[in-house]
Amino acid sequence: MASSFLSFSLLFISLYTADGFMEVRVVRCEFNSSDLKDIEYIDSYYYNKLEFTRFSSSVGKYVGFTEYGVKNAAFWNSDPSQLAVMKAQKGTYCHPNIGNWYAGILDKSAEPSVVLSSVTPPGGKHPSMLVCSVFDFYPKLIRVRWLRDGQEVTSDVTSTDELADSDWYYQIHSHLEYTPRSGEKISCVVEHASLKEPLVTDWDPSMPDSERNKFAIGASGLILGLTLSLAGFIYYKRKARGRILVPSN
Numbered sequence: 001m002a003s004s005f006l007s008f009s010l011l012f013i014s015l016y017t018a019d020g021f022m023e024v025r026v027v028r029c030e031f032n033s034s035d036l037k038d039i040e041y042i043d044s045y046y047y048n049k050l051e052f053t054r055f056s057s058s059v060g061k062y063v064g065f066t067e068y069g070v071k072n073a074a075f076w077n078s079d080p081s082q083l084a085v086m087k088a089q090k091g092t093y094c095h096p097n098i099g100n101w102y103a104g105i106l107d108k109s110a111e112p113s114v115v116l117s118s119v120t121p122p123g124g125k126h127p128s129m130l131v132c133s134v135f136d137f138y139p140k141l142i143r144v145r146w147l148r149d150g151q152e153v154t155s156d157v158t159s160t161d162e163l164a165d166s167d168w169y170y171q172i173h174s175h176l177e178y179t180p181r182s183g184e185k186i187s188c189v190v191e192h193a194s195l196k197e198p199l200v201t202d203w204d205p206s207m208p209d210s211e212r213n214k215f216a217i218g219a220s221g222l223i224l225g226l227t228l229s230l231a232g233f234i235y236y237k238r239k240a241r242g243r244i245l246v247p248s249n
Helices: 067-077 080-106 209-241
Strands: 006-016 021-031 039-047 050-056 061-064 113-119 128-137 142-148 151-153 157-159 170-178 186-192 199-202
Touching: 021 080, 039 067, 039 080, 050 067, 061 067, 067 080, 113 186, 113 199, 128 142, 128 186, 142 157, 142 170, 170 186
Parallel strands: none
Antiparallel strands: 006 021, 021 039, 039 050, 050 061, 113 128, 128 170, 142 151, 142 186, 157 170, 186 199
């Protein structure tokens, strides 16, 4: 799986409240791995949201974007010791922090859970639709595909994007429209960084969801009825033991 593009920033903010002007310095590291070659160190200066000077490790010098920024860049670029310090920041500032991020956060993962269900299709050429809902996975990158009798299905399949939950986890939903065939086997296959092998969930068409729900409700009612009956019988026996039989005349 391709690694995603990441960045983190450290901000130094100065606010001149008298006239309401704001100057901001943003130092950030952009990376797609912890290798130095995949890291870019960027130090930007902003005035009222307008960037006027930037140092980038990929360029190796300061660049100005306004008249004032060009003068700043020329002044700093004329100082070899200043440039040497800035060029070293990729290794001294970015690399250790990125290593901590990978060790503490980015290398962590959470295995997905899968729910396979049948729904009524909104229309189209097929009478049936399956939904493969994948929940609570991290990191974001994931692959969901369908197998029908061992062959991957590429048509009549639609999927949502990875949807962010409010707890750092993600969910995704894949839909398969199809016309049922007797004896066929349909499976949802999930591939994710947290899994050592693909997670395969088979669809059981023997009982529709509505019937499955009715069966579950009926079974729950039967168990509750038996429990209440048993409790009543125990209560009756205990009461009977406490009675004193008085012979009639």
